[in-house]
Amino acid sequence: MSSAPVSKIPDLGARTDEITIFAGPCSVESVEQFNEVAECVASLGLHWIRGGAFKPRTNPHSFQGLGEEALQIMQAGSVKYGLKTLTEVMDSEHIDLVSAYCDGIQVGARNFQNFSLLKNIGAKTAVSKKMVLFKRGFAGTIAEWLSATEYLTLAGNDNIVLCERGLRTFETATRFTLDISAVPVIHKQSLFPICVDVSHPAGQRDLVPSLARAAVAAGADSIMIEVHPNPPEALSDGPQQLTPAQFADLVGELREIAAVFGKKIV
Ligand code: PEP
Ligand code: MN
Numbered sequence: 505m506s507s508a509p510v511s512k513i514p515d516l517g518a519r520t521d522e523i524t525i526f527a528g529p530c531s532v533e534s535v536e537q538f539n540e541v542a543e544c545v546a547s548l549g550l551h552w553i554r555g556g557a558f559k560p561r562t563n564p565h566s567f568q569g570l571g572e573e574a575l576q577i578m579q580a581g582s583v584k585y586g587l588k589t590l591t592e593v594m595d596s597e598h599i600d601l602v603s604a605y606c607d608g609i610q611v612g613a614r615n616f617q618n619f620s621l622l623k624n625i626g627a628k629t630a631v632s633k634k635m636v637l638f639k640r641g642f643a644g645t646i647a648e649w650l651s652a653t654e655y656l657t658l659a660g661n662d663n664i665v666l667c668e669r670g671l672r673t674f675e676t677a678t679r680f681t682l683d684i685s686a687v688p689v690i691h692k693q694s695l696f697p698i699c700v701d702v703s704h705p706a707g708q709r710d711l712v713p714s715l716a717r718a719a720v721a722a723g724a725d726s727i728m729i730e731v732h733p734n735p736p737e738a739l740s741d742g743p744q745q746l747t748p749a750q751f752a753d754l755v756g757e758l759r760e761i762a763a764v765f766g767k768k769i770v
Contacts, residue, residue, distance in 0.1 A: 522770045525770070535577050542587055550770060567740055600628065603628065630660025646693065666696050669705060700715070729751060731745060
């Protein structure tokens with residue numbers, strides 16, 4: 505077992521015997537869609553649900569997210585099912601809005617070196633210390649990632665979860681190449697907990713369970729997994745999302761693997 509120092513991150517199983525799962529749809533699409541996933545997540549005894557309200561889409565003609573309506577759906581669903589919510593902020597002008605509705609703020613891979621966004625999030629959450637899940641850019645080194653993290657901490661918020669989500673490489677068989685070695689490297693070089701997003705590097709749902717098993721075995725403090733009630737109909741990232749039933753099976757399996765390391769999935 506790791507002898508790394510314990511970083512006290514409120515509400516998150518950081519460097520403890522808990523592995524926190526952030527599961528939920530890529531995009532929040534409707535009350536029914538979000539609540540179906542929320543019901544599944546809560547029934548498994550998990551605590552957090554993710555969902556996109558402002559989506560960073562490569563093509564401007566693609567679904568951009570429901571914006572504030574998605575935040576309202578998330579808030580109502582999270583109250584109904586007793587969950588905490590995580591959503592991405594792409595623009596400084598939305599930090600206050602998202603903070604008013606959600607428990608955690610995600611900085612996506614495409615904003616990894618948007619230093620003004622990082623500074624503004626750090627400053628606007630300096631009092632609340634709202635959790636910031638900070639994704640690695642897909643062409644970013646770990647040194648650049650940790651350096652960028654200081655924009656958040658220097659502005660006043662060190663309640664940070666780092667999130668590895670795959671790199672752009674020559675390989676095209678997967679959507680991105682998951683850098684599983686980021687887990688032990690972050691444990692060596694940082695006190696922040698490390699989450700592994702296993703959905704975006706996979707790009708295909710049948711690869712997701714293997715990557716999730718690997719993340720737990722590598723010592724990840726947290727796992728992100730996209731879940732949708734009807735993936736073929738999803739408005740974004742359909743091919744990589746698990747159904748609630750597939751997700752429930754996977755969580756059962758991850759709990760067995762975690763137990764080998766004396767850890768719990770929460
Ligand atoms: C997401 O989590 O919905 C997302 C867009 O991820 P990334 O920033 O890693 O592409
Ligand atoms: Mn997605």
